[in-house]
Amino acid sequence: MDASQRTYEEVCRNAQELVPDLKPLSFYQVQRRAQDLSGIVTWEHHMCFKSCIGFTGPFAVLETCPECGEPRYDQQELDKSDGERKVPQKVFTTFPAGPQLQARWKYSQTAKSMFYRWEKTEELRRECEESGAPPKVYNDILSGQAYREAADDAPINEYDTVLMLSVDGAQFYKNKQSECWIYIWIIVDLSLENRYKIRNILPGGVIPGPNSPKNIKSFLFPGLAHVSVLQREGLPIWDGFNQRRALSFIFLLLVLADAVAMAELTGSVGHHGLKGCRLLCGFAGRNKPKGSHYYPALLRPHGFETHRTSSHPDVDINTLPDPDPQQYRSDLNDVISSRNKTEHGRRRLHTGICKPSIFDGIPRILDLPTCFPGDLMHQPVINLAALLLDLWCARPDACDADRKSPWPWAVLTGDVWLEHGKVVAEAASHLPTSFGRQPRNPQEKVSSGYKAWEFLNYLYGEGPGVLYDVLPAPYYSHFCKLVRGIRIVYQHCISNDQILMAHELLLQWCLEFEILYVQRNPDRLHFVRQCVHSITHLAKETYRLGPLSLSSQWTMERVIGYLGSLLRQPSNPFQNLAAQARRVAHVNAMVCMWPELGRQEHNPLGSMDLGNGYLMLGPKDTSVHQTSLAEQTALDDFFSDYPDAVKIDLHSVYRWGRLRIPVEQTARSRWKEMERCSNMARTDRNVKVCGLVLARV
Amino acid sequence: MSRCADWSWLEFDKRVLTISQILHQDIVRFAEVKFFFIKVFGGVPNGFAIVSLYSPPNEHLLRLSHNTLIVCGYQGEQDLIVIPIESIISVVAMIPFRSITGSCYMVEKIGLDVVDTDHRDDNDEE
Numbered sequence: 001m002d003a004s005q006r007t008y009e010e011v012c013r014n015a016q017e018l019v020p021d022l023k024p025l026s027f028y029q030v031q032r033r034a035q036d037l038s039g040i041v042t043w044e045h046h047m048c049f050k051s052c053i054g055f056t057g058p059f060a061v062l063e064t065c066p067e068c069g070e071p072r073y074d075q076q077e078l079d080k081s082d083g084e085r086k087v088p089q090k091v092f093t094t095f096p097a098g099p100q101l102q103a104r105w106k107y108s109q110t111a112k113s114m115f116y117r118w119e120k121t122e123e124l125r126r127e128c129e130e131s132g133a134p135p136k137v138y139n140d141i142l143s144g145q146a147y148r149e150a151a152d153d154a155p156i157n158e159y160d161t162v163l164m165l166s167v168d169g170a171q172f173y174k175n176k177q178s179e180c181w182i183y184i185w186i187i188v189d190l191s192l193e194n195r196y197k198i199r200n201i202l203p204g205g206v207i208p209g210p211n212s213p214k215n216i217k218s219f220l221f222p223g224l225a226h227v228s229v230l231q232r233e234g235l236p237i238w239d240g241f242n243q244r245r246a247l248s249f250i251f252l253l254l255v256l257a258d259a260v261a262m263a264e265l266t267g268s269v270g271h272h273g274l275k276g277c278r279l280l281c282g283f284a285g286r287n288k289p290k291g292s293h294y295y296p297a298l299l300r301p302h303g304f305e306t307h308r309t310s311s312h313p314d315v316d317i318n319t320l321p322d323p324d325p326q327q328y329r330s331d332l333n334d335v336i337s338s339r340n341k342t343e344h345g346r347r348r349l350h351t352g353i354c355k356p357s358i359f360d361g362i363p364r365i366l367d368l369p370t371c372f373p374g375d376l377m378h379q380p381v382i383n384l385a386a387l388l389l390d391l392w393c394a395r396p397d398a399c400d401a402d403r404k405s406p407w408p409w410a411v412l413t414g415d416v417w418l419e420h421g422k423v424v425a426e427a428a429s430h431l432p433t434s435f436g437r438q439p440r441n442p443q444e445k446v447s448s449g450y451k452a453w454e455f456l457n458y459l460y461g462e463g464p465g466v467l468y469d470v471l472p473a474p475y476y477s478h479f480c481k482l483v484r485g486i487r488i489v490y491q492h493c494i495s496n497d498q499i500l501m502a503h504e505l506l507l508q509w510c511l512e513f514e515i516l517y518v519q520r521n522p523d524r525l526h527f528v529r530q531c532v533h534s535i536t537h538l539a540k541e542t543y544r545l546g547p548l549s550l551s552s553q554w555t556m557e558r559v560i561g562y563l564g565s566l567l568r569q570p571s572n573p574f575q576n577l578a579a580q581a582r583r584v585a586h587v588n589a590m591v592c593m594w595p596e597l598g599r600q601e602h603n604p605l606g607s608m609d610l611g612n613g614y615l616m617l618g619p620k621d622t623s624v625h626q627t628s629l630a631e632q633t634a635l636d637d638f639f640s641d642y643p644d645a646v647k648i649d650l651h652s653v654y655r656w657g658r659l660r661i662p663v664e665q666t667a668r669s670r671w672k673e674m675e676r677c678s679n680m681a682r683t684d685r686n687v688k689v690c691g692l693v694l695a696r697v
Numbered sequence: 698m699s700r701c702a703d704w705s706w707l708e709f710d711k712r713v714l715t716i717s718q719i720l721h722q723d724i725v726r727f728a729e730v731k732f733f734f735i736k737v738f739g740g741v742p743n744g745f746a747i748v749s750l751y752s753p754p755n756e757h758l759l760r761l762s763h764n765t766l767i768v769c770g771y772q773g774e775q776d777l778i779v780i781p782i783e784s785i786i787s788v789v790a791m792i793p794f795r796s797i798t799g800s801c802y803m804v805e806k807i808g809l810d811v812v813d814t815d816h817r818d819d820n821d822e823e
Contacts, residue, residue: 430792464765465802480762610744630774638779655732665788671732685730686791689784
């Protein structure tokens with residue numbers, strides 16, 4: 001299905017040569033048929049040529065862009081036809097969620113998979129009623145407090161659909177203006193194994209660049225208005241599993257975006273404001289004298305006792321505020337009711353809110369601002385890694401005016417940094433293939449498109465190993481606290497105890513960051529970027545929303561990567577992208593209705609399924625393996641007490657090379673990896689084992 | 698992470714062991730797989746692996762690093778044992794540790810399988 005139009009036409013021609021009577025559909029006809037069969041509709045709305053706004057909602061009647069004055073219609077066409085023909089200069093595409101959801105209910109087995117959320121909800125309710133306490137283990141968004149409360153209060157019923165909206169900008173070609181914005185819907189009703197697969201993601205819309213949209217809300221408007229109507233009136237569905245009609249009321253659980261887009265969507269002031277936390281927690285930062293940029297510092301710098309806006313005393317890290325819907329409501333009312341510009345400016349500063357959010361108009365959504373979660377990718381990984389490296393490498397971005405004061409942490413300079421880069425890249429060659437992207441040499445590559453996964457594997461994976469004996473002791477120990485906390489919040493199954501431990505470690509890390517690095521030095525206030533503050537929310541957000549990696553932007557990144565790989569026309573990437581996204585929507589819907597169209601998963605040839613998610617994979621010995629003495633002893637030891645020992649011929653062992661385990665990793669063996677004998681090959685032969693019965697101590 | 702491995706076939710075996718030998722359960726250890734093999738008991742195939750156990754982690758480095766620096770010694774043929782495959786929890790990285798020769802530090806996969814890195818999905822679905 002990923003093949004090009006030309007491939008399709010050639011296949012048709014070949015088929016026709018073999019079977020002359022065959023009359024295959026043209027490519028266009030296939031597209032039309034796909035649209036009819038899937039029932040997926042596509043909307044195109046006019047937009048500003050420079051991508052400022054979409055002509056929707058209050059802008060629908062305008063003929064020029066209110067931001068840049070660019071005309072809406074092609075002026076040549078308009079002139080030629082005496083104002084008759086109104087051809088838009090540019091359009092953006094929306095894929096309404098309703099029909100895409102309806103398609104998921106038609107076929108019995110796919111419809112059954114939509115009940116996962118409801119089954120899990122019932123299970124959690126029983127568990128919580130029996131124990132009288134929140135769940136002991138957090139392994140899904142559904143186990144988070146926010147969903148559990150909403151399920152009771154909203155309420156969210158059996159046939160309702162819970163969605164997450166994810167918005168992000170993407171650049172498809174390096175060094176080329178090709179920024180494009182995409183949004184998708186993630187269906188929370190599906191189980192974890194299915195929810196994040198491309199086949200189960202609903203494309204929401206494609207907003208062409210090359211400029212980034214100035215008013216993102218006007219582009220989301222058609223898609224959101226459609227959802228809002230469905231929330232009020234219900235989406236009629238045919239439940240193919242129970243063979244009955246039903247009404248599904250959508251609930252929008254979370255809205256995911258990076259920090260910049262998020263500020264636009266929440267209507268907040270953004271990260272440099274006095275109250276710049278993206279969760280709108282209301283924590284007040286401090287600014288440098290005469291500076292307009294605020295930094296969320298807990299400790300009052302020296303000499304700030306008489307500072308006009310930032311003289312407030314040290315803040316106890318254990319009393320940090322949480323996002324509060326009531327506070328948000330009253331703050332928003334204050335801001336809206338400002339009588340003039342000065343008053344609006346003042347209230348905006350003190351509340352951190354500058355305008356109402358478009359999501360205020362959504363009837364079924366978590367209370368604002370709690371529907372905007374923290375993000376596990378940009379702030380704790382990319383931004384924080386950038387900050388730490390700025391400091392350790394003593395980059396000019398981070399330097400303070402007071403150059404005389406010592407920087408004991410600035411150790412990654414000169415030859416040490418050169419050596420460190422090599423060590424990191426060397427260590428990366430030992431990472432198993434399932435670990436995602438290997439970090440490249442940071443000394444060479446960190447400033448040129450170092451990927452989030454590289455930072456993750458570099459700092460939070462290799463970090464404690466490659467920085468040992470490099471960072472001075474107190475800084476190393478401090479860094480390890482962060483690593484431990486982040487590793488915990490990244491898990492996909494987190495116990496209550498672990499959340500508490502992570503919370504304690506991450507709070508300690510934040511406070512000690514100011515003690516160890518900033519040292520109340522007003523010239524270093526800018527070390528305390530928002531990403532430092534964001535760490536304080538991670539554990540509490542996990543309690544509220546379950547493992548945060550399930551509501552992070554990783555899914556979006558993958559969708560962008562997938563769509564990017566489908567692009568076929570570098571000359572017109574935007575139109576091509578919209579066409580590819582439409583095709584994804586069509587194919588996804590059709591695979592739901594006729595699963596036989598999708599790729600069937602088969603176990604590889606020669607493999608042996610051992611049950612419980614374990615799959616033995618080749619290569620395999622063709623003749624009996626000659627066991628070494630050490631191997632023979634191990635076999636004897638293990639099987640000596642085995643009741644059926646007599647029946648086992650311990651001497652006949654056929655070796656297998658690989659094993660697939662339930663967490664979807666493939667373990668390899670020394671036997672096969674040594675044969676490949678390439679030093680560059682990744683090592684997948686080391687495993688973590690548990691519950692061993694160790695006969696020998 | 699918790700999984701329910703099927704231990705029923707081992708139950709009898711365990712009882713024998715508790716009488717005669719010391720039993721260590723639920724201890725997390727790291728091991729290098731030499732190879733896997735299958736043995737059939739009562740018509741049911743069971744998977745096993747011959748592994749070389751790494752030594753238990755260096756306590757001093759563990760404490761110093763808030764449990765993030767897990768350094769174990771590689772023992773090669775010294776400590777070969779047979780394990781049932783159900784005891785294998787995950788694939789980890791063992792990276793040579795420069796400060797102590799002959800030892801490695803352990804790195805686990807960060808994040809989860811459902812969200813990313815399952816590249817099969819990107820490439821050969823459809």
